[in-house]
Amino acid sequence: MVGSGILALPWALKRFGVASGVAGLLVLAVINVVAIRLLIACRVRLFELEGERTRVREDVGTATLVPVGEDDDGIVPNPYEMVARRAVGPHFARACTCALVAAQLGVVTAYLDVVTVTALVLVPWCPREAVLAALWLGLSVAGLLRGLSEVSWLALAGLSCYLFVIAALVRYGMPRLRERGASDLELFDPSGFGWWYGIAMFAFEGIGTVLPILEEMRTLARPEVFHAVVHTSYLTAFCFYVLVGGVGYVAYGSETADVILFNFPPSLLTTLTTRSMAAMMLFSGVVQIYPIHRIADGLARARFPSGGGGGSAHVSTGRRFALRALVTLVPAGIACVAPNVSTVVDLVGASCFSFLGVLAPVAMYLRLFADEVPRSQRALLWLLGAFGLLGGAIGTLSPFVMDRRR
Template sequence: MAATGGASSTSPLLAGPPVMRRRRTAGGATPAQTLGNIVVSIVGTGVLGLPYAFRVAGWLAGSLGVAIAGASTYFCMLLLIQCRYGLEAHDDEETGDATHIQSYGDLGAKAFGTTGRYFTEFLVLIAQAGGSTAYLVFIGQNLSSLFTNTSHSTIPPSAFIFLLVLPLELLLSFIRSLSSLAPFSAFADACNVLAMAIVIKGDLQLFDRFSLERGAFNGIWGLPFAGGVAVFCFEGFSMTLALEASMTDRRKFRWVLLLAFIAITMVYISFGIFGYLAYGDETKDIITLNLPNDWSAIAVKVGLCVALVFTFPIMMHPIYEIAEMKLTSIQWFQKFRCNAYGERLCLQGARMLVLLIVAFIASSIPGFGAFISLVGSTLCALLSFVLPATFHLLLMGSNLKLWQKAADYLILLVGLSFAGYGTYHALTDRHN
């Protein structure tokens, strides 16, 4: 999710292959701009949980898990693009009708009708809520760590969530224009890069403690945990079709996407290895918690928390929209709203209620690493692997070669197994 770092937006429909050019307008994004947008959409705070995932699985097993998760996610993103091209080209040739596949939900509707659209968008919504919850957990735990050494008793993360973050988010929920909040998303990405740089600097200062013999492989049962974290870090499926449509030359998208995934995978693996080898079994579920409370570490923690406070409303925006849409469709709401002021008051109340629910969930989560592994191995696995393979089989099945069908079935089975075990592991093995 950005994984948890980028903001969704509505992108224009752009020029694609020849069969689609007569009904799409040209996009303005260059390959370099698209590369940057991909990185912003994928890289988020989840990366700070990778060293802990490497601690659970081992540095070698974790590296393999990240590489496999990256390659699989890239392949499944291409499946979505193939489905879009196939559907639009087929409808043009057979019926002459103009089919517009703009979102993940559109593919769900093509595969399973209205139920498919609702189910797909529901998964995207819950995954978005999971990313928003992770923001609050991250902020609470980092702020709590700043006061560990300054008092006899540690202030719990939930206190910061309810007494500091929640009031600020309630005020920010009154802002309905994403353009007013968008600059803070770039600030958050800059803070993520700065945090990673300072963490790696701290790791290198402990270079004499590095040992490649330290936990290369910590058991097969640690792999699903690390895989869940890795999938969470790579999740960005809700933006795939929009990013591809934003390019002036859409034929170059797969190569731009490949370059982005190679670079991100290398950064993820390096970050996870350095963090785990530096701190070993003392590696915390958020690597910034391992940093000493000196000025640079404090600046990183505070900067990340401030940035996430202002990007949290962007993460919550799709959830707000859906809650308001459902509220306005209820008959009693339509009956009792008397004026524009009363309607706005009710809609704002819905936003506040959603915020309270997310805050209560975040305050009950014991660990950042275990939570993002759960979200990654369940919701993100369904969105990243199960649905793309299913859509590809149903929508493109008659045109697929035998090896393509075999690959889809393999991804489907592995994705379902991964999601099932991830849920079981998170609910039964709480020490992580």
């Protein structure tokens, strides 16, 4: 979940104000936890229903059992699409899949933007397109890893790189806190809500990978175990985000750049920080693009079977690499024409993640648990959905109707 959005959080607090921004981070953390728990509840309910249906078929001696989540045409969809389809319907499921693909591609695009800027400092003579081509090839090869249990080691290595960000903030940010005044600090600026919302939602959102992780951890029968994972993750992320966002903005005030790394003076520590963050984003990029690879593999098994197993045939290594190369080509191409990190982060967070992380879970939960939700809880869920819709609309429009600079 922790990715490039954190580097834009100081700039987001600069736009919205430090007091309202920090308070808003707490609100969004709670909203995301609630939405993820709604999504988990929907997946567990379908797991229970499918388990009952399978047992009934086994009892009557039916030979054609339908695996949980598999469609009639043999395609095994991603878990988010499966829940959306069973809860609301196929049209809603397709909308969720499109939003999920767009969101994850946007995340990887933001990663590639930051990594490219970092790489060009090392090799300023190299064309930007050549750097992106090298990154595209690297992500395509890394995408051949099977399963999140293997990919997660890359994410763990990437998270350790944030120690350099903390070290740089302590080294360069803390002295500025003591030296500078607070005259140019904004406590609350409602005109910057849209920018803050999109970036903060982007930073907090883990909705794209939460269901694959839930299933690979084998905790569908014990969702309370995964609840503890979610709560711990979001509490840790909130503290980390407040530290980086708050210290970053208060230290640099109106001079805060849209990527906090650009505020650090030239030094060995700054160099180590930028290089480590670039490495982290490359590692995390493999995790973020994993759901799209899963979708592509499912379509390939169904449409282009490589053996006699029909839709469930194994996808060859060469075909898998070709699929990953095609998928990774999309964010690499977008990064070529959209190098501004804060704009990419804001648009993806406000549009895709607001829909996937707030609106869709509320809609699916209300549909699956329609007869069990008390009136008071239903009103709160409608209020949550309205907040997601309004925040998403304002955040999506902000880059188009507001000047990026004060």
